Amino acid sequence: MKEIMALTKLFINESWGFSKFLYNRTNNKKAFYKQLVPMIIVPIALIPAFFMYVSFYIALYAGLRMINQTSVFLSVGYILTIALIIIFGIMYILSEFYFSKNIEELIPLPILSRNIIISKFLSILVSEYVFTALIFVPALIIYGVGEGMGFVYACLSILMFLTVPVLPLALLTALIMLIMQSASIKGRQDMLRIIFAFLGIALIMSVQVWFGNHMGNANNVDFQNLMNNLLKNNESLLNTIGYFVPTSLLLAWTLNKITLMSLAWAASSVAINIIAFALMVLVGKRFYIKSIVRGKIIKKGKRLSQIETQKALGKKSHGVMAIFSMDLRLLLRTPIYFFNNVSVVIIVPACLLISLSFIKLTPEDFNSIRNFYTEMPILVNFILIAFFIFFGATTATTATTFSREGKASWLTRMIPISSKDQIIGRTSVAVIIESLGIVFTLIGVSFYIPLTLLSLVLTVILGILGSLPILLFGLFMDMNHPLLDWDNPQKAVKNNMNVVTTLFVGMAYIGLLLAVSGLLGYFINPWLGYGLFSVISGIMTVVFYKIIDKRLAVKLLNFE
Amino acid sequence: MLKLEQVSKTYGNKSEKAVDNISFQVYPGEIFGFVGPNGAGKTTTIKMIVSLLAPNSGKIIINGIDNQKNILEAKKQFSYVPDNPELFEKIKGIEYLKFMADVYEVPVAERQQLIEKYLAVFEIKEAVNDPIGSYSHGMKQKLALVGALIHDPQLFVLDEPMVGLDPKASFELKKIMREHCDRGRSVFFSTHVLDVAEKICDRIAIIKKGKIIEVGTMAEIREKAGSQESLENIFLELTE
Numbered sequence: 001m002k003e004i005m006a007l008t009k010l011f012i013n014e015s016w017g018f019s020k021f022l023y024n025r026t027n028n029k030k031a032f033y034k035q036l037v038p039m040i041i042v043p044i045a046l047i048p049a050f051f052m053y054v055s056f057y058i059a060l061y062a063g064l065r066m067i068n069q070t071s072v073f074l075s076v077g078y079i080l081t082i083a084l085i086i087i088f089g090i091m092y093i094l095s096e097f098y099f100s101k102n103i104e105e106l107i108p109l110p111i112l113s114r115n116i117i118i119s120k121f122l123s124i125l126v127s128e129y130v131f132t133a134l135i136f137v138p139a140l141i142i143y144g145v146g147e148g149m150g151f152v153y154a155c156l157s158i159l160m161f162l163t164v165p166v167l168p169l170a171l172l173t174a175l176i177m178l179i180m181q182s183a184s185i186k187g188r189q190d191m192l193r194i195i196f197a198f199l200g201i202a203l204i205m206s207v208q209v210w211f212g213n214h215m216g217n218a219n220n221v222d223f224q225n226l227m228n229n230l231l232k233n234n235e236s237l238l239n240t241i242g243y244f245v246p247t248s249l250l251l252a253w254t255l256n257k258i259t260l261m262s263l264a265w266a267a268s269s270v271a272i273n274i275i276a277f278a279l280m281v282l283v284g285k286r287f288y289i290k291s292i293v294r295g296k297i298i299k300k301g302k303r304l305s306q307i308e309t310q311k312a313l314g315k316k317s318h319g320v321m322a323i324f325s326m327d328l329r330l331l332l333r334t335p336i337y338f339f340n341n342v343s344v345v346i347i348v349p350a351c352l353l354i355s356l357s358f359i360k361l362t363p364e365d366f367n368s369i370r371n372f373y374t375e376m377p378i379l380v381n382f383i384l385i386a387f388f389i390f391f392g393a394t395t396a397t398t399a400t401t402f403s404r405e406g407k408a409s410w411l412t413r414m415i416p417i418s419s420k421d422q423i424i425g426r427t428s429v430a431v432i433i434e435s436l437g438i439v440f441t442l443i444g445v446s447f448y449i450p451l452t453l454l455s456l457v458l459t460v461i462l463g464i465l466g467s468l469p470i471l472l473f474g475l476f477m478d479m480n481h482p483l484l485d486w487d488n489p490q491k492a493v494k495n496n497m498n499v500v501t502t503l504f505v506g507m508a509y510i511g512l513l514l515a516v517s518g519l520l521g522y523f524i525n526p527w528l529g530y531g532l533f534s535v536i537s538g539i540m541t542v543v544f545y546k547i548i549d550k551r552l553a554v555k556l557l558n559f560e
Numbered sequence: 561m562l563k564l565e566q567v568s569k570t571y572g573n574k575s576e577k578a579v580d581n582i583s584f585q586v587y588p589g590e591i592f593g594f595v596g597p598n599g600a601g602k603t604t605t606i607k608m609i610v611s612l613l614a615p616n617s618g619k620i621i622i623n624g625i626d627n628q629k630n631i632l633e634a635k636k637q638f639s640y641v642p643d644n645p646e647l648f649e650k651i652k653g654i655e656y657l658k659f660m661a662d663v664y665e666v667p668v669a670e671r672q673q674l675i676e677k678y679l680a681v682f683e684i685k686e687a688v689n690d691p692i693g694s695y696s697h698g699m700k701q702k703l704a705l706v707g708a709l710i711h712d713p714q715l716f717v718l719d720e721p722m723v724g725l726d727p728k729a730s731f732e733l734k735k736i737m738r739e740h741c742d743r744g745r746s747v748f749f750s751t752h753v754l755d756v757a758e759k760i761c762d763r764i765a766i767i768k769k770g771k772i773i774e775v776g777t778m779a780e781i782r783e784k785a786g787s788q789e790s791l792e793n794i795f796l797e798l799t800e
Contacts, residue, residue, distance in 0.1 A: 301689030322662035333650035407646040416635035557614040
C-alpha cells in the first residue's frame with residue numbers, strides 16, 4: 001500500500017508539476033508568477049461559465065419538477081458526467097499509460113507491476129475527481145436541496161460521487177490495454193490514438209442522434225399518451241434512460257429516496273466499481289507491462305537508394321516553406337496536436353451536418369431558407385464569415401506554435417531564419433487548416449443554400465482576412481509565453497494559457513467587429529460593412545505583424 | 561573568429577551569476593576546448609554564443625558580427641550541436657537534413673554531396689528515412705552533427721560532443737574537427753573528457769563557478785601551473 005501511495009504521489013506530482021512550482025517559488029520568481037497567475041485567472045475567468053452550467057441544472061430540475069420527473073434528474077447528470085469522462089479519459093489514459101516516459105524508468109525497479117498499474121490509474125482518477133466535482137456535484141446539491149434531503153443523503157452522495165468516474169475509467173483502461181497490446185497495431189500507435197479520440201466523439205454523437213430519433217418517434221406515436229404517462233408515473237423517464245445506462249439506475253435508486261434499500265443499492269454500486277477496477281488490474285497485469293517491454297515500435301521507412309536520397313534533398317526551398325512544412329508535419333503527425341488543433345475543422349462541420357440531417361425539411365422550408373438568403377445575403381455572408389473565423393480562433397495553431405516544439409525548440413531558435421519567414425510560415429499552417437474547415441463548411445452549406453459566386457469569394461476572403469489578427473495575436477502570445485518544458489505533448493496544448501487567452505480575446509474582438517460591420521452593412525450599405533470589416537482586419541493584421549516582426553528575434557533569445 | 565568580452569549571465573536568483581564577466585577569444589584555424597566541473601557555466605556560455613540565451617552584459621562577436629545586434633547574420637556564421645540533441649521525433653532523418661539545408665540556403669549539388677559524405681562517415685545512411693523517434697541517443701547525435709556540417713560553418717560549436725558517440729564516430733568527429741580548422745575555420749567545444757581536450761585542442765579555457773580561471777595552450781597552462789602533469793591533474797588542482 002505504501003508503494004502504491006508513493007507511486008501515485010509521484011505520478012500526480014509529475015502531471016501537475018507541484019515540485020517545480022515550489023522550486024520556482026524560492027529559486028525562480030519569474031517562472032513562479034508565470035505559473036501562479038493562470039492558476040488564479042483561469043478559475044476566475046471560468047466562474048461565469050460555471051454559473052451558466054449550474055443555472056442549466058437548476059432550470060432542468062425546475063422543468064422536470066413540473067412534469068413530475070425529478071427522479072431522472074440525477075441520472076441525466078450522471079450520464080453527462082460519464083460521457084465527458086469517456087471523452088477526456090481516452091487522452092488521459094493513453095498519455096499516462098502509453099506515452100509517458102516514466103514507465104521506462106519504473107520497469108527496471110523492484111516494483112510490482114500491479115502497483116504501477118494501480119498507481120497510474122489512481123493518478124488519472126484524482127484528476128477525474130476534480131473534473132467530476134465540477135460537473136456532477138452541482139446536480140447532487142441541487143437535487144438534495146430541492147427534495148429537502150438530509151444527512152444520510154449527503155453521506156451517500158459523497159460515496160456515489162467517489163464511485164462515478166471509477167467504472168467508466170476502469171473499463172476504458174482495460175479496453176485500451178487490450179487493443180494496444182494487439183499485434184496488428186505494431187507501429188501504428190499514433191494512428192490508433194487519433195482513432196480512439198474520434199471514436200469517443202462518435203459515441204457521444206450516436207447517443208445524441210439516438211435521443212433525437214427516440215424523441216421524434218415518441219412524438220409521432222402519441223405525444224398526449226406519453227405526457228400522461230410521464231405525469232402519472234414518476235419513474236417512467238428514469239426507466240427509459242436506465243435501460244440504456246443501467247448503472248444510472250443504481251445511482252437513482254440510492255439517492256432519489258433515502259430508505260434502508262438505499263444502503264443496499266449503494267453497496268451494489270460500490271461492488272460493481274470494485275469488480276471493474278479488479279478487472280482493469282487483471283487485464284493490465286496480463287497485457288500492459290508486456291506491451292511496454294515489447295518495445296516502442298515505430299514504423300520505419302524504406303531504405304533509400306542514392307538517387308532517392310538525392311531526390312529527397314533535391315529541391316531547394318525558401319525559409320518560409322521550410323518552417324511551414326516542418327510545422328505542418330509536426331501538427332499532422334503528432335496525434336495530440338492533430339486532435340486538438342486540426343480535428344475541430346472536421347468535427348464541427350460534420351456535427352452540424354449530421355444534426356441538420358435529422359431535421360426533416362419540406363420543400364417549403366428549403367424555399368424559405370433560400371428566400372431568406374436572397375433577401376438578406378449580407379446576414380448569411382457575415383454568419384459564414386463568423387463561422388470561418390471561429391475555426392481560426394479555435395484551432396489554436398499559432399497560439400501553440402513554439403510550445404509544440406518543446407525541448408526541440410532550440411533548433412528553430414538557433415537557425416538563421418528571419419522573423420518574417422517565421423511569421424509567414426507558421427501563420428500559413430493555421431490558414432491552411434482553417435481553409436480545410438472553410439471547404440467542409442461550404443460543402444455542407446451547399447446542401448441547403450445555393451451560394452452565389454460573389455458570396456463564396458467574399459466569405460472566403462473576409463473569413464481568412466478576419467482571422468489573421470487572431471492568428472497573429474496567438475503567435476504573439478506564444479512568442480511571449482511559450483510552454484516548452486513538458487514531458488508529454490498533451491501539456492503543450494492542454495496546459496497552455498495562450499490557447500485560452502487567444503480564444504477569449506479573439507472571439508471578443510471579432511464579435512465586436514462583426515456586429516459593427518454587420519449592422520453598418522445591413523442598415524446603410526452592404527459594401528460599407530464589408531469595407532469596414534476589411535479595413536479594420538487589414539490594419540490589425542499589419543499592426544500585429546509589425547510588432548511580432550520587431551520583437552521575435554529578441555524574444556527567441558529569452559525562451560529559457 | 562569568436563570573441564567574448566566581459567560576458568555575464570544570471571538566472572532567476574539575481575545574486576548568483578551563472579557566468580561571471582568572462583572574456584576570451586577563439587582564433588581562426590583553432591580548436592578551442594572549454595572545460596570545467598558540472599554547473600561551472602559551460603552550457604550557459606555556449607547557449608549565449610549560439611543565441612539561445614541573452615547575456616545580461618557583455619558582447620559576443622562571431623566572425624566580426626555582434627550576436628546581439630545582428631542576430632540573423634551572426635546565426636549564419638556557426639553551427640551548434642547540443643549535448644543532448646532533442647530533435648523533432650515525428651520527422652524523418654532525411655526531412656530534418658533537408659530542413660537544415662534549406663534554412664542555411666545550401667545549394668542543391670553541395671547539400672547532396674555533403675549529406676552523402678557525412679551520412680556515410682557516421683554510418684546512419686540506412687536510418688535516414690526513419691522517424692527520428694526511432695533513433696538511439698547516439699544516432700540522434702550523429703544526425704544533428706550531419707545537419708550542423710551541411711553548410712560548412714565558420715564556427716562549429718559543440719557541447720559535450722563525444723558523449724553518446726561510439727568509438728568510430730568519436731574518432732571521425734575528431735578528424736572532421738581538425739580538417740575543419742585546417743581550412744581556416746574554428747571549433748569551440750566543451751568536454752569532460754580531459755584526455756580528448758589535451759590531445760586535440762590548440763587552446764583550452766577552464767571555467768569554475770562562472771569565471772575563467774585559466775586559458776591558453778597546454779604548454780602555457782602547464783607553465784602557469786608550474787607542473788608538467790596531465791591536464792586532468794592540473795584541472796583537479798585548479799578546480800578544487
